[in-house]
Amino acid sequence: MELLKKRILKDGIVINNSILKVDNFLNHQIDTKLFNEIGKEFKRLFEGQTIDKILTIESSGIAVASFASIHFNYVPVVFAKKTNSSIIDENVYTSKVHSFTKNTDYIIRVSKKYIKDGENVLIIDDFLANGCAALGLIEIIEQSGANVAGIGVVIEKIFQGGREKIEKRGYKVNALASIENFDDNKIIFK
Amino acid sequence: MELLKKRILKDGIVINNSILKVDNFLNHQIDTKLFNEIGKEFKRLFEGQTIDKILTIESSGIAVASFASIHFNYVPVVFAKKTNSSIIDENVYTSKVHSFTKNTDYIIRVSKKYIKDGENVLIIDDFLANGCAALGLIEIIEQSGANVAGIGVVIEKIFQGGREKIEKRGYKVNALASIENFDDNKIIFK
Numbered sequence: 001m002e003l004l005k006k007r008i009l010k011d012g013i014v015i016n017n018s019i020l021k022v023d024n025f026l027n028h029q030i031d032t033k034l035f036n037e038i039g040k041e042f043k044r045l046f047e048g049q050t051i052d053k054i055l056t057i058e059s060s061g062i063a064v065a066s067f068a069s070i071h072f073n074y075v076p077v078v079f080a081k082k083t084n085s086s087i088i089d090e091n092v093y094t095s096k097v098h099s100f101t102k103n104t105d106y107i108i109r110v111s112k113k114y115i116k117d118g119e120n121v122l123i124i125d126d127f128l129a130n131g132c133a134a135l136g137l138i139e140i141i142e143q144s145g146a147n148v149a150g151i152g153v154v155i156e157k158i159f160q161g162g163r164e165k166i167e168k169r170g171y172k173v174n175a176l177a178s179i180e181n182f183d184d185n186k187i188i189f190k
Numbered sequence: 191m192e193l194l195k196k197r198i199l200k201d202g203i204v205i206n207n208s209i210l211k212v213d214n215f216l217n218h219q220i221d222t223k224l225f226n227e228i229g230k231e232f233k234r235l236f237e238g239q240t241i242d243k244i245l246t247i248e249s250s251g252i253a254v255a256s257f258a259s260i261h262f263n264y265v266p267v268v269f270a271k272k273t274n275s276s277i278i279d280e281n282v283y284t285s286k287v288h289s290f291t292k293n294t295d296y297i298i299r300v301s302k303k304y305i306k307d308g309e310n311v312l313i314i315d316d317f318l319a320n321g322c323a324a325l326g327l328i329e330i331i332e333q334s335g336a337n338v339a340g341i342g343v344v345i346e347k348i349f350q351g352g353r354e355k356i357e358k359r360g361y362k363v364n365a366l367a368s369i370e371n372f373d374d375n376k377i378i379f380k
Binding site for chain 2: 023024028029030031032033035036058059062063066067069070074075076077078079081110111113114
């Protein structure tokens with residue numbers, strides 16, 4: 001998506017050849033006009049597929065998923081909640097996710113009421129890096145008996161291996177901007 | 191807002207005469223069609239006012255603010271981040287917020303880059319209860335030299351005193367559904 005790539009080049013800041021800061025338009029300040037175009041692009045990429053629901057993860061996935069929903073005929077958005085607590089609640093699906101950035105594990109939860117057997121669920125998130133968050137969402141959908149209709153991410157950092165892990169599980173990833181690598185803190189798109 | 195009140199009566203669950211669970215459509219599963227109407231209603235309530243930016247707080251304020259933005263000509267949305275850490279960073283505005291639900295304090299942060307002196311900032315959130323989160327956002331706007339253009343919330347629980355505190359600070363609150371009280375776990379709208 002050219003508009004997005006241009007914006008990343010304009011406003012993205014690379015730190016230590018591994019972190020891309022895009023809080024100017026993506027995950028602290030939100031450029032909602034751009035997000036609407038992002039939603040449109042996801043619709044184009046998953047055209048023809050039945051999507052009953054969009055699943056994302058708090059916090060920065062929520063706005064992306066919301067704008068995508070508009071273009072998927074306003075299907076409901078469900079966002080997984082992050083928590084450190086390991087209290088067992090039989091009314092929720094859970095999955096453990098490792099955060100490399102914070103070097104800690106957290107549990108994500110989705111109420112069993114909101115993902116149902118047989119539904120076609122599209123996963124949407126802002127970033128795909130090592131894939132842990134996306135795999136956590138996949139596990140929750142698998143537990144529920146619903147189908148993973150696809151995985152759509154705004155920005156992918158290919159060199160961190162997330163796509164490979166997800167494709168090995170048999171699912172398809174669509175990224176709007178794929179970063180091959182950082183070279184001297186410069187962004188190299190695929 | 192009649193559509194919203196009907197939905198609260200249909201899907202809201204009151205616990206212990208104090209907590210209203212609306213995770214069916216508001217803060218876990220999101221009914222984006224309803225959220226679009228909510229955004230439209232905020233526009234109607236703040237009609238004629240100059241709004242340069244919408245400020246909200248993660249996580250459940252993000253979708254509400256995003257849909258509001260569409261109807262305010264796609265002004266940027268900024269969401270304050272919650273953290274427990276008290277590391278001092280001179281590039282952010284911070285405010286301490288007390289959570290009555292979790293009986294703990296947390297710090298909210300907004301980068302100084304995204305709220306500027308002289309801007310007209312509309313605060314949007316999902317709930318107004320004791321007002322601590324909204325007051326935290328007000329403090330951040332005041333620190334920045336921007337103007338609080340107003341406070342819009344989806345659901346207000348009047349009996350928890352948030353509105354009173356905010357009005358004492360000289361700001362106006364608009365709520366789309368105002369709950370006077372719970373009576374035997376039944377919802378009494380104002």
